Amino acid sequence: MTTSAARVDFPHVPSPDPTPAAQRDGLLADPGFGRVFTDHVATATWTAGRGWHDTAVRAAEPLTLHPAAAVLHYAQEVFEGLKAYRQPDGSVALFRPDLNAARFARSARRLALPELPPEAFVAAVSALVRADEAWVPEPPASLYLRPFTVATEAFLGVRPAEEARFLVAASPAGPLFAGREAGVTLWISDELSRAAQGGTGDAKCGGNYAAGLAAQTLARSHDCDQVLFLDAREHRWLEESGTMNVLVVTADGELATPPLGTILDGVTRRSVLELAAGHGLTPVERPISVEELRAGCADGSITEVFATGTAAVISPIVAFRSTAGDFAVGDGTPGPHTRALHAELLDVQFGRVPDPRGWRVPV
Ligand SMILES: Cc1ncc(COP(=O)(O)O)c(C=O)c1O
Incomplete structure (x- = not known):
């Protein structure tokens, strides 16, 4: 195989002992x-x-x-x-x-x-x-x-x-968070970080996940489904969850998500940003502080939060816990934009709607 090969063959040598x-x-x-x-x-x-x-x-x-x-x-x-x-x-x-x-x-x-x-x-x-x-x-x-x-x-x-x-x-x-369709709770990790500028945070390498396991264990010990990592320098800016990107919906119609750099450039994140306009939302990649998250959930300027990933698809985030206290998002149930984006994404993936962007690739 050469790197310029237009078509690369992976010849099939059938298993001598396939599962009945x-x-x-x-x-x-x-x-x-x-x-x-x-x-x-x-x-x-x-x-x-x-x-x-x-x-x-x-x-x-x-x-x-x-x-x-x-x-x-x-x-x-x-x-x-x-x-x-x-x-x-x-x-x-x-x-x-x-x-x-x-x-x-x-x-x-x-x-x-x-x-x-x-x-x-x-x-x-x-x-x-x-x-x-x-x-x-x-x-x-x-x-x-x-x-x-x-x-x-x-x-x-x-x-x-x-x-x-x-x-x-x-x-x-099946679903990653089976039984958690009503939403997940994240533990805000204000001590353990996942990635720093210049590190491997935007690469998908096993070491990142090994480094995140202690925070995930801590999250579980606080009865949370996953961890929300903050930046390594100030422990203030939202990064991402253990295996998911995080997005917030604001009352004035933004679909905001932390910028790339130290986080994974998620395929689902990118897809949802591209679908946002069809849902009346303006996609924005900008820093989001934990203070903005907490205050926005309290005063209603942040109406929905969800996480995206291939495994998780779109998971509503309905509550956060942290050493500084717990808070809910909206009324603690999945919001309308979260549900609509989830349904549209699944419809595209499972071929139930037309695919004008050419996202489906037949095998
Ligand atoms: C750390 C991390 N962030 C985000 C994602 C979401 O990426 P994608 O939507 O490409 O699955 C994943 C899952 O792959 C991940 O492991």
Whole structure:
């Protein structure tokens, strides 16, 4: 495979031991999130000498890594998350995979990993979905796809690895916050930060998530569903949640969200900003302070807050907790813009409405 290849093949080598159909259908009836996996993975290998090679879709098996593999020591790893959606005519479509492909390449650059050409990313994901098509559930569930690249070189020294492996795993998934459709509560983390200027906050790398786990545990201990991170310098400016971007709706019709820089450039965030005008909202990327959030929820100038992500779709945020006290958003139930944007996004993803922007990509 060369980086200029217009079409990259991931030839399918079928698993010799696929899950029996009856067992698969049983798993698809209630997949939960992130615990059921399909029969295959897409894979490619990279070495400094040869570039990307050995592309295939093959049986999902445990990886064999040398104990000195760089990823195990220095966390040289990047990943993505996107979904395949069953369409009304039985076909399957991805949602804006070009944005995930571009972000994956940016993340790889930041982590000094080899960049997979975006067309190879989309080819790998599509080939895997075609191979495991029977694992794509019916709505409202979907097939969550997890592309990732890990540094596999066995070398105990801190420098970019000269060997890496790219894989895509697939996992049929229901809603991330099952049972929490009425909204989630966030813990405002005024001590532990996720990212700082110049760091890796805008890359999708495992280290960011490891660094966020303690804050997430703290959030849980305060009976919250997730954490809301603030900026690392002043602990004052909203950043994002553990796996979601955060947006607020103001009484004067703004759909405001923190600017990019130290946060993930979410595909769902971007999509919702692009849909905003159709909902009578003006999309604005601007700093939002925790004081503005608290005061706005109290005086009604902030009417709704929600979080966006591939896994979470759009999650209404109905309350916040913090060391400075708790507060509710609006009347503590999902607001009308949150519900309308959620419905429109799902309708586009599941092919229930026309797609003038070309966001659906058939596999
Ligand atoms: C830290 C973080 N922020 C935001 C998001 C939302 O991004 P997207 O909408 O592309 O899934 C995610 C999920 O991928 C995430 O992990």
